[in-house]
Amino acid sequence: MSQKITLLGAGSWGTALAILAARNGCQVLLWGHTPEHIAGLAKERKNQRYLPDLSFPENVAVTSDLKKAAEYSDLILVALPSHAFKSTLIDLKPHASVKGIKIAWATKGFNPEDGSLLHQVVAEVFSPETPAAILSGPTFAHEVAANLPTAITVASTQPQFANQLADILHSDRFRAYTSSDIVGVEVGGAVKNVLAIAAGIADGLGFGANTRxxxxxxxxxxxxxxGIKLGGKQETFIGLAGLGDLVLTCTDNQSRNRRFGLALGLGRSRSSIIDEIGQEIEGISTAKETYLLAKRHGIDMPITEQTYKVLYENLNPLSAVQNLLARDQKAES
Structure with missing residues (x-):
């Protein structure tokens, strides 16, 4: 029998992953929390809001019933914003077969309650023994759904689960590498969104390719x-989930975080940009969480700090750049 997967999150990324897994022969149940949105997906057999030109394979079903989603499969793949990650798992738990459940996620961010990593949230809500994995890397949802060549990292402290997930996702157009460094992959995927806002701001100010x-x-x-302070490995950060994702998000306008920063640099108001983009911009909340983590651990993160001050202390973006340039001269490493 083909593998069943429950996919939580019917935004662009969740939809793209559902299409990918179904294309690879899995039976996928895609859950979203808004009944009206899910009814539209069922009727049109596509996500008209986020991926309007890509139809669902016939082995993708949809639901807004979390109990039904929990009972469909023991393999849960979460593609929700980080602020909804913990609360959704808490709501899921009473309906799930907790003993056999496996939790994977494509969410890039920290737990906004306390800045904890998402694998720590899984351990708290379920148990430290629950198989947990993150998939991350340089991926735009539309390109994955359109079957354009893509490579990601699947990280878990349990190699068997990492290999299982990689096998499910891997295809001739989607290459999945495995890693045991779940902390490094989580940190890389989260913080790159903050830096994408910074890169967008710099481009909006007209500072050019050298600055970027x-x-x-x-x-x-x-x-x-x-990442290393939190337990990640250096080699992870020069791989797909580190440098790869950072370059992608900082340089292409498919990135919502980059577009947000670009508009800030052009002088637009935060609220008007958020309304126009109309999707989650993870880097906004992650800037605060990363800034607080850096302070807590005594880590020097000047770009993150200035981005935080632009977003939360109303610092003028040009002043933020000037603050970075005015820092004392020092050795590069």
């Missing part, structure tokens, strides 16, 4: 300092 390259490179150093 410097922000990406020094931003990678910030990711590595925090």
């Amino acid at each position: 390259a410097a922000l990406i490179t020094r931003g990678l150093s910030e990711i590595m300092r925090l």
